[in-house]
Amino acid sequence: MLGLSSYHSFHLSSCCESLIAFENVEQLRAALNNASRYYLLGEGSNTLFVEDFAGTVLVNKIKGxxxxxxxxxxxxxxxxxxxxxxxxxxxxxxxxxxxxxxxxxxxxxxxxxxxxxxxxxxxxxxxxxxxxxxxxxxxxxxxxxxxxxxxxxxxxxxxxxxxxxxxxxxxxxxxxxxxxxxxxxxxxxxxxxxxxxxxxxxxxxxxQKKLPDPAVLGNAGSFFKNPIIGLGQYEQLLNIHPGLPAYKVDDHRMKVPAAWLIDKLGFKGKTLGEVRCHPTQPLVLTNLGNACGEEVLQMARQIISSVKQRFAIELEPEVRLIAKHGLTTL
Ligand SMILES: Cc1cc2nc3c(=O)[nH]c(=O)nc-3n(C[C@H](O)[C@H](O)[C@H](O)COP(=O)(O)OP(=O)(O)OC[C@H]3O[C@@H](n4cnc5c(N)ncnc54)[C@H](O)[C@@H]3O)c2cc1C
Missing domain, CATH: 3.30.465.10 (Uridine Diphospho-n-acetylenolpyruvylglucosamine Reductase; domain 3)
Structure with a gap:
């Protein structure tokens, strides 16, 4: 098994069976012929290997x-x-x-x-x-x-x-x-x-001021997407939470900053094992050093369920979560 820590910016210590970097289409074709299960990777800054991946990781290195x-x-x-x-x-x-x-x-x-x-x-x-x-x-x-x-x-x-x-x-x-x-x-x-x-x-x-550098503190940028909700729901929420910020998407929908919702629930700076909700940007979860996939999933599920309970909004992950057999959900 081969360690994937340096191949994704969250730096979890998960492994894969093999890893092949390809520089052109011929090399990609040869790699695919030899791989029964594969995951295609760029620089891994939107990917979390939450478990060992039972397959080949193919890394795109086509330059020019x-x-x-x-x-x-x-x-x-x-x-x-x-x-x-x-x-x-x-x-x-x-x-x-x-x-x-x-x-x-x-x-x-x-x-x-x-x-x-x-x-x-x-x-x-x-x-x-x-x-x-x-x-x-x-x-x-x-x-x-x-x-x-x-x-x-x-x-x-x-x-x-x-x-x-x-x-x-x-x-x-x-x-x-x-x-x-x-x-x-x-x-x-x-x-x-x-x-x-x-x-x-x-x-x-x-x-550089706001976001943790993944080379220093493992993270995958925004863990959740900013949710888009109907105007009616936004107006109802605004009555209850007068400070709720939002950006107009169109005449019927508003985009709400997920960071504000998470912050309101007091997650900023909270840790679960080795995973922390970043103190200056709560939309970012970080790996304090030895985080495991299960801790990341648990923290993310806690955030999703708290946001749903308080605001009736369903947060969706922005990151790709990769488990043993490939893409997984929360
Ligand atoms: C600190 C930090 C800050 C960030 N800030 C932002 C931000 O401001 N805005 C923003 O939009 N994003 C942000 N991101 C997210 C990330 O930078 C983007 O999603 C980026 O495009 C991911 O590129 P990658 O090569 O690392 O993708 P990977 O994580 O390697 O792959 C992402 C997905 O794309 C697929 N994929 C990769 N390459 C290919 C290919 N050649 N063909 C087909 N499928 C492919 C993979 O299979 C995977 O599903 C941030 C991330 C971090 C860590």
């Missing part, structure tokens, strides 16, 4: 960045195994602007469309022109347009009808040359006429 420029936009073609933050930095250094709000989000480029990563008022879908994948049934290359990806809040077709059916090999981005900074969200609103470098620096500064 190329670009083409037109009068109105820069187009980037990026291998799925590239690191996301390095891509944001590369784009900034080359004068391709727009993605700075997404600086320092951990993970691979290949995983970014799956949950449509987002931060500080921007989602990666804003820049994705198309996604190239290998269909695991036919081994044919498939290209999905932006529309075909069906992006939503932390969501895309890769979590639904294409879940487990494709391997993303390349993501194609389009960055319009008429750059307009997005500074509506959080601390960015306080910046005075910022350029892309200012936004990049501020996002990094704020993230």
């Amino acid at each position: 960045i190329s670009s083409t420029t037109t009068e109105t936009a820069v187009h980037l073609q990026v291998g799925a195994g590239e690191n996301w933050h390095k891509l944001v930095t590369y784009a900034l250094e080359n004068g391709y602007h727009g993605m700075e709000n997404l600086a320092l989000i951990p993970g691979s480029v290949g995983a970014c469309p799956i949950q449509n990563i987002g931060a500080y008022g921007i989602e990666v879908a804003d820049f994705i022109e198309s996604v190239e994948c290998i269909n695991l049934a036919t081994f044919e290359t498939q290209q999905l347009t932006h529309e075909q990806c069906q992006f939503g809040y932390r969501d895309s077709i890769f979590k639904h009808s294409l879940a487990g059916k494709v391997v993303i090999t390349q993501v194609n981005f389009k960055l319009p040359t008429n750059y307009t900074p997005v500074t509506t969200y959080g601390e960015l609103a306080a910046l005075n006429n910022p350029g892309p470098q200012d936004i990049y620096d501020e996002v990094i500064r704020v993230r």
Whole structure:
């Protein structure tokens, strides 16, 4: 058995039967031929191996960045195994602007469309022109347009009808040359006429202040998604909890910060064994050093059930929980 601690950012000490890194489609095909059960991994920053995995972990290392420029936009073609933050930095250094709000989000480029990563008022879908994948049934290359990806809040077709059916090999981005900074969200609103470098620096500064560094304290970022509830339910809750913050999704739905709900229930700083609800960001669960999968699951279940009892809201995990036979639920 092979330890997976260094392959996922929560650093649980679970194992797998074998691990193969692939750098191209031929190597992926050979690995799949030899694996009866497998789990596809990027950088493991949205994955928790809560038990030993009885199969092969396949790690995407397909690299490469190329670009083409037109009068109105820069187009980037990026291998799925590239690191996301390095891509944001590369784009900034080359004068391709727009993605700075997404600086320092951990993970691979290949995983970014799956949950449509987002931060500080921007989602990666804003820049994705198309996604190239290998269909695991036919081994044919498939290209999905932006529309075909069906992006939503932390969501895309890769979590639904294409879940487990494709391997993303390349993501194609389009960055319009008429750059307009997005500074509506959080601390960015306080910046005075910022350029892309200012936004990049501020996002990094704020993230480093608020979020634990997974290299120091194992975590997988936000453990739960921010729940979306109906306007009627939101208004009822607001009567009972006048401070309840929310963001409008559309005319009928509001998004509520899960961190606020968890904080109200007093979970901030609470520990269960070696798992702690982070003191400055209760949406993040951390591994104090020797956490085991069962402790993570127990803490997450306690939070879900308390939120449901008090607010009648069902929290859903944002992270992927992998047990002995693959994806599992709470
Ligand atoms: C400290 C911290 C902060 C974070 N902040 C944010 C944030 O601000 N916003 C945000 O949206 N997310 C955030 N995240 C979550 C995480 O960064 C993203 O989900 C990221 O896209 C995960 O990339 P990964 O390569 O590590 O994915 P992995 O965990 O390796 O994989 C995630 C899922 O994608 C699948 N997958 C991976 N690669 C491929 C591929 N090439 N083809 C098909 N399927 C694939 C895997 O099977 C798995 O189901 C944060 C995480 C951490 C640890």
